[in-house]
Amino acid sequence: MNKHIHLRMKQIFNIIFLACTIVCICFVQNGYGKTQEEINSLGERLDKAPENSTLKVDILLEYGQYCLEKVGELKVDMDSAMTFQNQAFVLGQKLGYIKGIANAMILKGRIYTEMQLKNQAIIQLKRAFLFAKKHQLYKQQGDFFIHFSQFQNNEIDGIEIKIGYYIKAIQLYHKANAHEDEATSRKMLGDYYSILGKSNEAIEQLDLALKIYQDIRFKDLQGVYNIMSGVYSQMGNYELAIKYGLLAVRTAEALGDESLQLSSIYNKLGISYLYLGQYQRALESWQKAATIAEKYQDADYLRIIYDNIVNAYSGLKKFKLALKQLIYIEKNYPPNDYHTRLMLQYRYVMLYLDLKQYDKAKPHFQELIELNKDTSKDIINQMYINHVAIRYYIETKQSDKAYSFLIDQDKISRSVANKKMLYENYLTWFKADSALGNLSEAIKHYKLYKVYSDSVMNAQKAKQISNLQIQFDTEQKDKNILLLTQKSELQNATIRNDRIIKIISISGAFVLIVLLLLGYNRYQLKQKTNLQLEQKQKEINLQNELLKRLLNEKEWLIREIHHRVKNNLQIVISLLNTQSAHLKNQDALEAIQNSQHRMHSISLIHQKLYQTENLASIDMKWYIEELVAYIKESFNVDKKLSFKLSTDDIHLDVGQAVPVGLIMNEAISNAIKYAFPNQKGEITIELKKESEKLCKLLIADNGIGLPEGFDVEESDSFGMSLMKGLCEQLEGSFEIQHQHGLTLKVIFPINFELTR
Template identity: 30%
Template sequence: MAHHLRKLFSGLFFVLLLNASAQSIENEDRSALKEFQNANVPENRFDVFFNSVNRYNQNSAYDWLDTVKVYLSNAQKTNDTIAAQLYRVMQTQLYNDLGEYDKSTALAKELYEAKDSLNLDLKKIVLDVLDNNYANLQLYDKQIEVRKKKRELGFTNNISFYDIYSNLGLHRKARNQFIMEVKPTIADNDTYGLAKYHSKVGNYLRLDNSAPTALSELKKAKAYLDVYLNDISIQKTEKQLFESDLLKAEIEGNIGKCHVLLHEYEEAVPLLESSIEVLQNSSNNNHKSEIIENTLNLADANLQLEKFSTAKRSLDIDFESIDMLQSIKRNSLLAAYYDKVENFKNAATYYKRNERIKDSLAQKQSSIIKQQLVTIVANEDMENSQRLIEEQKRINEQARSEMKAKDERINLVFISLIFTLLGFAGLVYAYLKSIKNQRLIAEQKHIIENALVEKDSLLKEIHHRVKNNLQMVSSLLSLQTKNTRSKSAIEALEEGKSRVKAMALIHQKLYQNDDLSVIEMQGYIESLINSVQSVYKKGGHNISITIDAEGTELDIDRAIPFGLILNELVSNSFKYAFPENDENGKIYIHLRKNGEQGYFEYTDNGVGLPEDTEERTHSSMGIRLMNRLVNQLQSKLNIDKADEGVRFWFNFN
């Protein structure tokens, strides 16, 4: 009998196990994109898209984008504006997931600024995407503007700066502000919230090169997460379990990186491998960067353990998007690998590649980050000042309300005496508060004024250094020209040198100006032409050049494209327009800007453009460059060919 019962229970257990396995396989094979296509209305598709636990489990973001484009096209054909709006919001998120942040930003701004305004839910999604785009594009001042809008609409209570500070390399400041703002908001029994909190603090410590302390915080985070996952009293949705797995992978990856910093490579390898495997299921752009970091640290650990082929496989992975610092680290690891396998030629190649990246890009990126840091600090100071003033107003309003409530409850018999005493006390209180407020406002005004003066000084210094760096690049190009025999290579280097000088002049004019926001174009154009003439010493000196740009001022975002366009046009005139004799040569440059509208025209009376100009447009570097620069000015380059000479013109905002 007992034997039969055992067989019966064994059979039931086997059936249950098969059912569980089949259900698990069915869940894994379930395609979010197929569920999206099976939804019968746009609103349901929108919910599937944004509520899927992992929408890229079976299909890539490119598959999703193609599908959404088809639905968007159908909605536009049927004039279904609500459906079209939903599909465009999804398209904005997809471009962000693909790392095409410029496209995503352009579409998000167009949606947000459209006349048919979005509802609050769609606005929150669009602003969240913009926030992430600007972070990845390192436009932190724009990111702050988006966060202000989110606060105005009630999506957040304040503007957080700690992640921006971390992106700028100020990890200690980021950690301190994060602890001050976030720790008070987490309940003692919120184990998942505590896991996220300690994970973030540990990561900031790791980035600040405090690996032992970071390891302690990250282990606390893992312990809290284990408690949360093992707590059967808390009902967890599929999405919560998926996010918990991602958080666990993130924590384990950071622990692995701490072990690498501490030279504990054996402990690091399994943690990094496990983290990479789980994070690959995430559509979060931050996790994509985390995967690259974990892979590079895994390669580093395997190199130190002399597992060379395994390390090389990690370094040969073709990542979709990799930033400059990650490229430098990857090149260093490749150089170390080739050193260890005694392929010194390849090792030298990667060392040189790193030097080029550091010399040509690091300084420029550093200048941009310093400039944005000044803006962010100024914004934070003004935000704090405004917060203090608003808090003071609230306290004053509350005091007045309390005073009024007390007055209404006073016994009529003693009202005149109490009213006199309260009035006197109110006057003294108001007088003292007024003095305190005036002193506080004066102090804050002084701080803001000092910050603005310091900002101007820093901006001038930044423009001066950028100009010096560009001049150094120009000198390097000149040196390369002397060591080059190829005529075509020399011409290309000279053209590059001319373009670099055009940009350097912009920054020179800016740091020489009292007003750092605009450039006076008449003087700039004259300086630019003198610079071009110095490059083309054999031509251009007899040409009559007329410049009509007196009183026209442009900001740096417009001045740099204009400088490069004009550099191309004048260079082409000097090189090609007067091949035989430039005695009667004439060039006319006209630039005007009235309010929001502007107009640019360039003409010469040379030999004009060849007959096959239209075909050359696609192959000519100069014309392609000018078309792209004019596109940056949100305009179109027009070319008029005549019997004698040529005319280029366009309007701009």
């Protein structure tokens, strides 16, 4: 997990600098984009409007706005927009239409802005504001602050000024009852707050925007859902991030939205998937985002999408593909500002570290440190630099240089209130302390890591319990509804009987009395039966509730035991690792490493048991893959040896899984250490069902085999004795063959008592 901390952490702010731009583009397209049918309708309305009317002023302004917002920014469109604006302004003055005059003045300022005539745009917008203020036109005053904010940059200082403008605009829109404008401004304000890392303020504004949109029945809600998804990701609440991301996708697709906004939605959805470790889904989301973004050819935005795809490839451990993608980005979308230059070097360092090519990582890291000298130490860039520096110094055995970056990263993690980031930083800190022999500090930071990681896990468990309680309550309601239905059917039967009695009563008083007595008697019997059924149902419900509570408590205790056993084993492994840093005796070091491997093989079993619903058995296919991956990483044999795995769908209980895992650990470790001196080779691992009740474990290598004269039966080595003893524990047979290498075969009966 530590290996990819930077993947999760980096995504918090991955598209943050372009979020404002994208939302603005989408706002324009959703608010003012016209279909051909709407354009034709607009032309018809203009032709039919009375010559000297305020309606014609409004339609002229709408036409001018359409020309301004057309894709392409052609000069002919700007000229047309200015023509319609002038006509509306002149007619508005002639009619004394104050609102129309103010809107025409604002439109002219916007046209100047689009034509890159900044000074003229500022003068025109200020004139419009003074005119609107004089005539107490609150909406138009709000429009001034929104459009005037565009002259600020998208750096931290510029965004803070924009926030002030948007707060003023919201107050004015609220005063003017301009609900849609107020909601849109709150949405943008929430986006700006998220850029500054003020997540709580952002969610507050976005919730208000969503409520206003829903009150006025505004349908294009994908934009606000999209921003909410990004903010919840920033806060570390990935489930809500996924929820709002999928809401944004469904809403956009339902409305036929194919704009750049849909690309942004897929982009943020991919980020949320990445947080949860679902790299393939993240890759698919980003590929969809890239397909849409290619249509618009926005270089800055495409650079971000392709950078995210690099992330996905890294998460899938396809490092060469990720490096190829990064080279493509540098060639086709070269960095054009400080942040993109920093991110490019950051990516190169991380990928070369993943590939263990430290010599190639070094020049990129040095350039990154040089870039760090020029930054204003804003929180976003500093997070990237901290992560790359911590990882680089630890992996290149310079742990002492990582401390200043660890301290700074701790402060940043606390400021954004992300517990996941915090405990991952403490785990890295623990490793740095261990490498330098600072045992007291290592223990301190490991305890902090456990406190925060357990806090996150407990929160997740509490949510699972809540969901189970809701499910249980729903089932109880269904049972109550069924009981009420039965009562209703009984009552209907009684009514039908009463009707029959009334018809028969016409035949005679005697027959009437008899039938009434029979009917009354039957009614009493049914009532008595109903009471008995209800009493039995209550008893059954009480027993079911008691049994479920006992079962939940039992499962919870078992899961907690496995969790604590796994944690204790991990602590022992970590302490052995720390102790090994101070030993020089090779035999002692090897003994400690062997003990670590054995404990890790047991720890994997307990980890799997408390993380899954099945507390009785282990999926051996998963376990063998995880154990082999761990051993390969421990002995660093990726290039030297290959592993061939063949495993049936076999589940074993803990009593059998532990000895099988220890036998595998011993056999594979011995093969790696002794079977292939200065040569490449292959290790084959099979776990097959020999029959319905028997299982065969085979571990073979094509190495040099046993030395001449070596007698397996007479061997007194600890590893061989351990494997024989474990085989006896399994009540199985133990056989070693040494032709063309060494083959170990264990056949043992499967214990079905707990696995079925």
